[in-house]
Amino acid sequence: MLAVAAVSLGISACGSAASSPATSTEATAFVLPRLNGSGEVRLADLRGHPVVVNFFASWCTACRGELPILADVSRRLRGRVTFAGVNAYESGDGMAMARSFGIDWWPLARDVDGAQDSGLHDNLFAGKAMPITAFYDATGRLLYVNPGALTADALRAALEQYAGVAVQADTTL
Numbered sequence: 001m002l003a004v005a006a007v008s009l010g011i012s013a014c015g016s017a018a019s020s021p022a023t024s025t026e027a028t029a030f031v032l033p034r035l036n037g038s039g040e041v042r043l044a045d046l047r048g049h050p051v052v053v054n055f056f057a058s059w060c061t062a063c064r065g066e067l068p069i070l071a072d073v074s075r076r077l078r079g080r081v082t083f084a085g086v087n088a089y090e091s092g093d094g095m096a097m098a099r100s101f102g103i104d105w106w107p108l109a110r111d112v113d114g115a116q117d118s119g120l121h122d123n124l125f126a127g128k129a130m131p132i133t134a135f136y137d138a139t140g141r142l143l144y145v146n147p148g149a150l151t152a153d154a155l156r157a158a159l160e161q162y163a164g165v166a167v168q169a170d171t172t173l
Contacts, residue, residue: 023040025112025114025123027124027134029044030042032086032112033110033112034107034108034109035095035109036095041109043136043140045107046107046140047138047140048082048138049079049080049081049138050080051083052070052082052083052133052134052159053086053134053135053136054066054067054086054132055111055121055124055130055132056086056087056131057090057091057092057094057131058093058094059090060130062131062148064097066155067097069155070133070150070155073152073155073156073159074103075102076168077159081159081165082107083106084107085098085109086111086121087108087109088117088118088120088130089116089117089118124145125145127147129147129148131148132147133150133155135162135163144158144161146158152169152170153169
């Protein structure tokens with residue numbers, strides 16, 4: 001009887017391990033499915049430069065206000081700071097939004113788990129604010145999470161403080 005229970009427990013443990021998701025929504029070690037195809041976006045693969053992770057959704061008006069700022073600054077800092085996007089709480093077409101703002105060259109991921117495909121978002125920020133932006137150092141250590149939309153001045157200040165990168169003010173932003 002004890003042997004049957006042990007075998008049953010072993011099968012159960014194997015079954016649950018096999019069915020566990022291949023993704024992680026841990027804020028310090030996330031692994032999420034790509035938004036624009038197969039594969040994954042891993043925080044570990046982004047290390048080497050400071051990393052800025054922006055959470056957006058196609059329905060989010062505040063996201064539409066800050067994405068042009070993020071797109072501009074990310075182009076100017078390409079090779080010095082890595083920008084990535086995570087589509088969370090989505091009810092429309094996040095990839096179309098990324099294309100329309102010219103951020104489709106960033107590593108783009110789809111959030112999973114959580115209340116509404118918002119697992120990583122939920123682990124970084126307990127509220128339902130959108131957008132949020134997370135700042136990581138070059139080793140992948142989470143430094144700061146900004147709730148709400150970033151202005152150009154706030155983004156420049158955060159990049160200087162958390163990434164050690166100065167960004168010249170652009171009067172067109």
